[in-house]
Amino acid sequence: MKEDNCLHAALICLGMLYYSHAITAEKLNHPRPSLHGHHEKGKEGQVLHRSKRGWVWNQFFVIEEYTGPDPVLVGRLHSDIDSGDGNIKYILSGEGAGIIFVIDDKSGNIHATKTLDREERAQYTLTAQAVDRNTNRPLEPPSEFIVKVQDINDNPPEFLHENYHANVPERSNVGTSVIQVTASDADDPTYGNSAKLVYSILEGQPYFSVEAQTGIIRTALPNMDREAKEEYHVVIQAKDMGGHMGGLSGTTKVTITLTDVNDNPPKFPQSVYQMSVSEAAVPGEEVGRVKAKDPDIGENGLVAYSIIDGDGMDMFEITTDYETQEGVVKLKKRLDFETKKSYSLKVEAANVHIDPKFISNGPFKDTVTVKISVEDADEPPVFLKPSYIFEVQENAASGTVVGKVHAKDPDAANSAIRYSIDRHTDLERYFIINAEDGNIKTIKALDREEIAWHNISVFAVEVHKQHQEAKVPVAIKVVDVNDNAPKFAAAYEAFVCENARSNQQFITISADDKDDSANGPRFIFSLPPEIIHNPNFTLRDNRDNTASVLVRREGFSRQKQDLYLLPIVISDGGLPPMSSTNTLTIRVCGCDSNGSLLSCNAEAYILNAGLSTGALIAILACIVILLGKKVLDLLLFYTCLC
Incomplete structure (x- = not known):
């Protein structure tokens, strides 16, 4: 504040010097801008005529933030026709007139009565006028002029954000851009160096640096390791006045996080794992777990496990538990303690994702030996x-x-x-x-x-x-043994027409056997030896497990015989063969000329034979004589009733 007061005083001195110079110039006959055109004497007493002109003012300046005891002189209005007798009255109007800026209506001196802030308002537009004090008649047309608030360095730089957060991959090269921080200064950038900013780093060396003109933060050390330190706190300063002494400054904090890259292979914490499993365990049962540690995170730390060697490769398997990043050893086949009591596996842990930039560092994998002992169990038979x-x-x-x-x-x-x-x-x-x-x-x-x-x-x-x-x-x-003889496949009942022709087939038969097929078909059909020369019917074996029955003669009569029983012998193919005799019932029936069945009833045939009434009475008389007198009395009784 002491420096500001000194600066204010210096500027006031300059203003007073200017004012003094103006008066001196007036005394030396150097004309100043006036309210009226007027006559001036030239060389050798020649009177020069100057045309009337309007107000012409230089721009006035007033320094901001002045805190002196007296109002600040801004400037002076003066008319050439002002003889100093007090008849001319100066009037000021416009922005801030009468409140911020006041004018001595006699002398024309303008003063600022309040402290001004350029950052609040940089300039004011005012109007000057000279009038006759008695009549208020304008002596010259009104004219505008500007009072500009002169800037001082009263505003420190301010960053857009109080805190910044940024990420940069670990192992980045020196000079890698991290983030750009930006500050602004409310002071006038067109006047002096009040708003000329320079950036510097206060905290965060030697890991990071900042470009003085742009505010870009860059890495300053090679091979920064996230696994050693993940987060850095950097303080950046912005200073005005081009960074010179006396300038104002502001700071911001930047939290920089190193993001992970796959620069570490998985590592087993021990060289051998010991496990045991009961011989009673079932396939799929967990035997134990191994874990290779990888300090990388995310997908860079993903590890997959596999069995690459050992005498237990066929008996065990390993899967990856991606939640815990462990290798889970499981039983693959049944174990037998009495056959083999221990197994050995060579397990490999390898990164799932490999960064090509770090392949030269070596293989991103590790191996470990897993020894598994089989425990005896009390097993069932x-x-x-x-x-x-x-x-x-x-x-x-x-x-x-x-x-x-x-x-x-x-x-x-x-x-x-x-x-x-x-x-x-x-x-x-x-x-x-x-x-x-x-x-x-x-x-x-x-x-x-x-x-x-x-x-x-x-x-x-x-x-x-x-x-x-x-x-x-x-x-x-x-x-199966052949202990069942073949029989008819169904309860066959055949009929033959009275007008059947010789060798006419009238039925086909087949057989069943309860024995297995080896002791069943093929079936052999035949007539018993005693009727092999049967005059009425003959049999033909079709050699397909069926047989056909044929008539051997013509002219069958229901009157003589309406029913025939034909025995048929069926033998199977078993060893020894079994056979049975089955009887085929054959009825004699009346048929039309086409062989279609009409009737197989012998009594109906007699009634339909056309006997005369006398013949029927004779037959009945014979029956009565044969049956006796009682039947006759009974018959006569029923006749009377009729």
Whole structure:
């Protein structure tokens, strides 16, 4: 403030000097701008005539922020016709007239009565006028002039933001641009150096620097490591007056964060991991975890695990838990403590994303040895096969051996085993098993045509640890023997026309056999030897498991015989073959000329034969004589009723 007062005083002195110079010039006959044109004397007493002209004023200046005891003299208005007798009155109007700027109406001196702030208002436009004091008649036309507020360095630089935040990749080259900070100064940039700013760094060396003219912050050290230090606090100063002594300044804080690049490979914290797993573990079960540490973050720190070598590659697998960045070792196949008690794996951890700029630093991977010991478990018995299939012939005698199952205790103790049949799978109790050796036998004869397959389950239990048991399915196939003769496939009933022709086929028959196909077809059809020369019908084997029945003669009569029974022998293809005799019923029927059936009833044929009434009475008389007198009385009784 002391410096400002000195500056104000100096400017006032300059103003007074100017005013003094103006008066001196007037005394020396140097004319100044006036309100009226007037006569002047030239050389040798010659009178020069100057045309009338308007107000012509130089720009007035008043220094801002003046805090002296007296009002500041801004300037003086004066008319050449002013003889000093007080008849001329000076009037001031316009912006701030009477409030900020006042005029002595006699002398024309203008003063500023208030402290002015250029940053609030840089200039004022005023109007000057000279009038007759008595009549208020204008002596000259009014004229405008400007009072400009002269700037002083009273405003420090201010940054756009109080705090800045910026990021720059770690390992950036020296001179990498980080951020540009900008300050502004409210002082007049066209006058002096009050608004000429220079930037400098107060805090943050030697890591960062700032360009003095632009405010651009740049890296100043090579290979800055985020993993060593991630965040830096930098203070930047902006100073006016071109940075010279006496200038005002302002500061801002810049928080600079180093962003991560993949400049670190994953590293296992130890060279060997020890794990153990029970032989009772099931595939997919977790065995243990390994973790390679990578100080990088985000995708740069992602690690994938794999098994690259070892005698356990077929038994174990490893997956990556991307939430915890751990390698999860899992069981891939069943283990057997009695077969192999330990395994070794070589596990590799590698970055998922590689930055090509850092490949020259070496491989972004690491390896570790994982040793896994297998723990013994009390295991249940194990059958030598996952399932058993046996065969037994049907009709085999009770006690026939079907087959043998075998289980063992996989533990080192090798406990004795006892066997039993799950009776829920053998409700009819067809089988029995030897508890000591696992032999399965029949209890009763089996019939394939009743049950072709028997599906039972067998338990194996350790003798001394009966809670340890195993179960195995056993399928028993009943093998067919040829114990069923073929029979007609249906209850056949045929008819033959009275007018049938010789060798005419009137029915085709087939057969069924309950035995397996190996003991069934092909079927052989024939007539019994005793009727092979039957005069009425003959049989033809079609050799396709069917046979055709044909008439052997012509002229059948329902009056003589309306029903024939034809025995047919059917043999199967089994060893030894089985055969049966089946009877085909054949009715004699009346047919039309086209062979279509009309009637197979013999009585209807008699009634339709055209007998006379006399013939019928004769027949009835014979019946009456044969039946006796009682029947006759009964007949006469019913006749009377009619």
